[in-house]
Amino acid sequence: MKARHIQYFVVSLFVCLFFSLVYADTFGVKKKKLKPHEFGTIVMNNFSEKKFIAPVVFKHWLHRSKYTCRLCHVDIGFAMKTGETGITENDNKNGLYCGSCHNGKEAFSAEEKQSNGEMKKNCDRCHSFEKKVEFKYDFYTFRKGLPQERFGNGIDWIKAEDQKLLTLKDEIEGITIKRKKLTNPKELELSAKALGMPNIIFSHKRHAIWNGCELCHPEIFGVKKGETVYTMQDLFNGKYCGACHGSVAFPNDDCQKCHTETVL
Amino acid sequence: MHSRLILLLVLTALILLSENVFGGNTFNLWPLPSPEEYGNIIIDRTSRNNNVKPVSFSHWLHRTKYTCRVCHFELGFEFNVNATDITEEDNKNGLFCGACHDGKIAFGHSGENCEKCHNGDISYGSEKFPELRSKLPKAEYGNEIDWSQALKKGAIKPKYSIHKDEKPLDFDKLLELRAEWSGISPAVFPHAAHVQWLDCANCHPDIFNIKKKTTKHFAMKYILEKKFCGVCHLSVALPIDNCKGCHPKMR
Numbered sequence: 001m002k003a004r005h006i007q008y009f010v011v012s013l014f015v016c017l018f019f020s021l022v023y024a025d026t027f028g029v030k031k032k033k034l035k036p037h038e039f040g041t042i043v044m045n046n047f048s049e050k051k052f053i054a055p056v057v058f059k060h061w062l063h064r065s066k067y068t069c070r071l072c073h074v075d076i077g078f079a080m081k082t083g084e085t086g087i088t089e090n091d092n093k094n095g096l097y098c099g100s101c102h103n104g105k106e107a108f109s110a111e112e113k114q115s116n117g118e119m120k121k122n123c124d125r126c127h128s129f130e131k132k133v134e135f136k137y138d139f140y141t142f143r144k145g146l147p148q149e150r151f152g153n154g155i156d157w158i159k160a161e162d163q164k165l166l167t168l169k170d171e172i173e174g175i176t177i178k179r180k181k182l183t184n185p186k187e188l189e190l191s192a193k194a195l196g197m198p199n200i201i202f203s204h205k206r207h208a209i210w211n212g213c214e215l216c217h218p219e220i221f222g223v224k225k226g227e228t229v230y231t232m233q234d235l236f237n238g239k240y241c242g243a244c245h246g247s248v249a250f251p252n253d254d255c256q257k258c259h260t261e262t263v264l
Numbered sequence: 265m266h267s268r269l270i271l272l273l274v275l276t277a278l279i280l281l282s283e284n285v286f287g288g289n290t291f292n293l294w295p296l297p298s299p300e301e302y303g304n305i306i307i308d309r310t311s312r313n314n315n316v317k318p319v320s321f322s323h324w325l326h327r328t329k330y331t332c333r334v335c336h337f338e339l340g341f342e343f344n345v346n347a348t349d350i351t352e353e354d355n356k357n358g359l360f361c362g363a364c365h366d367g368k369i370a371f372g373h374s375g376e377n378c379e380k381c382h383n384g385d386i387s388y389g390s391e392k393f394p395e396l397r398s399k400l401p402k403a404e405y406g407n408e409i410d411w412s413q414a415l416k417k418g419a420i421k422p423k424y425s426i427h428k429d430e431k432p433l434d435f436d437k438l439l440e441l442r443a444e445w446s447g448i449s450p451a452v453f454p455h456a457a458h459v460q461w462l463d464c465a466n467c468h469p470d471i472f473n474i475k476k477k478t479t480k481h482f483a484m485k486y487i488l489e490k491k492f493c494g495v496c497h498l499s500v501a502l503p504i505d506n507c508k509g510c511h512p513k514m515r
Contacts, residue, residue, distance in 0.1 A: 006270055027481050028491025030343050030470045150338065194474075196435045233478065236469035253337075253465035256433065 036154040037061070037139035040248040042082045043129055047089075055129040060248045061153050062137055068170045069244070070212040075176045076100045080243050098126070100175055152250045158206055168210070184208050188225070192259060199261035292488070293505055294498055299408040300324075300393035303500040304386050309346045317384035323500045324407050325389060327461075328396065330364075331422045332496075337463040338426055339363050343495050363426065405505045412457045412502075422461075432459045439476065444483060449513035471495060 040060035048055040063072070072078045076097060079085045085097065092099030092110070101107045112120050124133050139153075147159040160166045171178065190200040207216070220243055222228045228240070235242035235252060246252050296302060303323030311318040326335070335341045339360055342348045348360065355362030355373050361381070364370045371377045396409075400419050403410040414420045424432060436456035443450055458467075471492060473479045479492075487494040487504065497504050507514050 003267075006267075009274075028471060028479075028486050028489075029495060030466075032342060032347065033340055035349075194435075194437070196437065198433070231475065233469065233473055233475050236474070252469070253463075255464045256430075259433075 036143070036152070039152045039251075040064075044083060044087070045129070046083055046086050048127060048129075053123070054127040054131050056126045057128045058126075059139075061139060061142070061155070064157065064168075064210075064248075065142065065166055066169060068168045068212075069210045069248075070215050071170055071172060071176070074212060074214045075172065095174075100172055102126075106172065149250060151253050157249075161209060182213060189261065193231070198256075198259040200258045201260055202258075294488075294503075296405060296503060296505065299397065299406070300390040301387055302406045302503075304388075305345050305499075306384065306386055307346060307350070309348075309350065311382065316378075317382045319381045320383055320385050320388040321381075322389055324393070324396070324409070327411065327422060328420045329422055331424050332461045333463040333466060334423060334426055337466055403502060403506075406501070406503045410502075412460070415460055424460075433464060435459055435464075441482075443511065449511050451510040452512060453510075 042058050042060070043055050044058060045055035073080060077085075078097065087097045091097050092102065095103060103109050104112060108122050108125065110122055112122060114120050124131060125135070143153070143155055146165055147156040147163065148154060149156040157166075161168060170176070184205045187204060188202040190202055192199055217223050220240060230240045232252075234240055235245070238246065241258075242252065250257065297304070305321050305323070306318050307321055308318030336343065340348070341360065350360045352373070354360050355365065358366060362373060365381075366372055367374065371380060397407070401410040401413040401417065402408060411420075415422065424430060436454075436459075438455065439453040441451040441453060468474050472482075482492055486492055487497070490498055493504070493510075502509055504510070
């Protein structure tokens with residue numbers, strides 16, 4: 001055996017060892033649950049640390065208290081996975097992505113002129129990872145008075161919107177193109193495969209308020225019933241319903257929230 | 265010199281790998297505490313650091329009144345000791361222990377009651393145990409109580425939920441899991457007995473996949489490392505010392 005082969009062997013052996021050590025604790029146990037204020041909060045770090053700036057901490061709870069999911073994930077074009085959008089500072093300055101709203105009109109911009117004429121930098125308000133920043137809004141204060149939910153943020157967002165405790169903005173001037181709204185398609189009953197598992201009633205109406213049609217169709221779900229075949233395990237792996245439910249929308253722990261239909 | 269170093273590295277890696285992958289002694293069962301102390305834990309995340317005695321918690325006492333899912337699903341307690349970030353403030357805000365220990369459902373978080381939890385004594389309350397055990401169906405290990413039978417026969421009536429209208433999912437699929445070793449009879453898993461105590465989400469999808477035979481590394485070796493069934497069945501639920509409890513046809 002040549003020396004190089006031996007080297008490859010040794011390296012691959014250590015790679016195996018590394019993975020067996022690292023992987024050893026990540027299966028067969030329960031994952032730690034996030035606290036209500038942590039749920040749906042993501043850290044974006046495509047370029048930040050490379051440029052020696054703190055990564056961006058994005059709070060879904062704060063943004064969804066004012067805007068629909070559709071506005072950012074369809075009209076503005078944010079991807080559904082952290083880091084996939086690849087937002088740059090230039091993009092924001094050109095009015096794309098975060099810059100669509102964070103321009104000093106809809107929401108604070110990177111730099112703002114204060115009443116005394118001085119410029120104030122707002123970098124910390126987004127680039128806040130592992131920094132002590134005093135935020136304008138506190139989660140637990142916000143949560144008070146909203147209908148409760150068991151998991152996720154502990155807020156029943158659907159109910160909160162239903163009871164008009166939240167007013168959601170669904171369009172941004174200059175970005176959203178106004179179209180006539182489609183009427184909601186029917187509610188769907190999805191049959192569960194496992195025997196004894198209650199069926200799911202899927203409400204188009206409830207989803208369309210936040211998502212419109214385009215967020216789910218045709219990429220995540222086909223439009224013809226029965227066309228898209230998926231299992232619960234796919235959902236747990238972040239696909240189909242799991243694209244939102246589990247990371248931002250209420251988590252998949254709450255089985256009976258979807259599996260509601262009584263089996264006869 | 266160079267080749268010797270490589271040889272040494274190879275040997276070290278192999279030894280570490282074999283220890284890690286092929287596993288030490290499979291049948292090194294954990295020593296069991298006495299029946300009245302089985303499932304008792306000492307919670308000391310911050311207590312001692314704050315000059316307070318750590319909390320003793322007895323699973324057997326609590327499970328006579330509440331199912332596992334009330335605390336480990338609805339109230340968000342983790343499965344590992346000290347993994348839950350419980351604080352005094354949380355309890356006073358009605359989270360974790362404070363959800364019940366509020367002075368109404370159970371004794372509250374007030375001055376005269378400190379010692380009832382913050383006593384640092386793992387055998388605290390064990391004098392009540394013999395009487396309880398005498399009323400309940402017997403088992404061979406652990407608390408030496410057959411908790412499933414006790415529930416089934418109505419000898420104990422633990423609450424399924426702290427909310428009003430929740431009831432167990434009517435799911436009774438019995439799984440037969442083929443053992444990897446020849447000569448070992450299959451393990452049986454009754455969903456019906458587990459859903460009385462637990463929520464689907466207690467085990468799925470973190471601990472077990474929901475599709476049969478897709479859970480990777482599901483083996484006795486790992487169960488003994490507190491994974492899979494071992495999350496509960498080493499320290500709180502009926503311990504695995506009773507092989508026939510899961511492998512009923514084993515001789």
